[in-house]
Amino acid sequence: MSTDVGVTQEHEQHPLFLPIVFVGGLLFGVGLAVSNMAQPEVVLSFLQFADFGLLFVMFGAAVVTGIVFFGAPRVLGSAPLTGKPYERRLKELDRNVVVGGGIFGVGWGLSGICPGAAYASLGIGNYAILWGIVGMFVGAYVQGYWRSTPVASSTGTAKAD
Numbered sequence: 001m002s003t004d005v006g007v008t009q010e011h012e013q014h015p016l017f018l019p020i021v022f023v024g025g026l027l028f029g030v031g032l033a034v035s036n037m038a039q040p041e042v043v044l045s046f047l048q049f050a051d052f053g054l055l056f057v058m059f060g061a062a063v064v065t066g067i068v069f070f071g072a073p074r075v076l077g078s079a080p081l082t083g084k085p086y087e088r089r090l091k092e093l094d095r096n097v098v099v100g101g102g103i104f105g106v107g108w109g110l111s112g113i114c115p116g117a118a119y120a121s122l123g124i125g126n127y128a129i130l131w132g133i134v135g136m137f138v139g140a141y142v143q144g145y146w147r148s149t150p151v152a153s154s155t156g157t158a159k160a161d
Contacts, residue, residue: 014081032120039121040112040129047109100143107135 029038035057036042046054073086091097108114111132113121118136121129 017081020081028116029120029123032117033124037120038113038117038124038126040126042112043108043114043117044112047112103139107139111135 032038035054037054037057042051043054045051076086078085104114113129113132115136118129118133122133
């Protein structure tokens with residue numbers, strides 16, 4: 001009998017972890033469909049200041065997120081399924097964050113759909129959104145390729161990012 005030395009106790013997941021993630025994603029998708037956020041036309045009308053219904057949806061989501069974000073660590077102490085303590089992971093505001101956020105925002109504004117809503121849009125029968133999903137995958141691939149390609153420094157040697 002062989003034991004895998006690389007597997008430690010912290011990498012094991014609770015058996016309900018994946019089903020709960022699936023149910024959460026399903027609930028999120030249904031919420032997007034019910035609130036009409038999975039329809040690019042609704043999102044575009046919000047971005048053109050013609051329909052402010054999306055503002056109420058986002059405000060409701062922000063309230064629920066805020067309550068959970070600030071309440072769960074105080075009430076639960078650790079994540080229920082993993083037992084790990086809650087931690088904040090801060091990212092510096094650097095060039096990559098600004099450029100990536102700009103590209104994301106322009107793509108969202110042009111298509112009227114963000115990645116989560118794109119999949120929910122498929123669920124309500126909007127198969128034309130597949131073009132946008134293909135674009136997201138191509139963009140992610142290009143970004144991954146760009147980040148993994150060594151960059152030549154000023155001394156002429158290759159340097160990984």
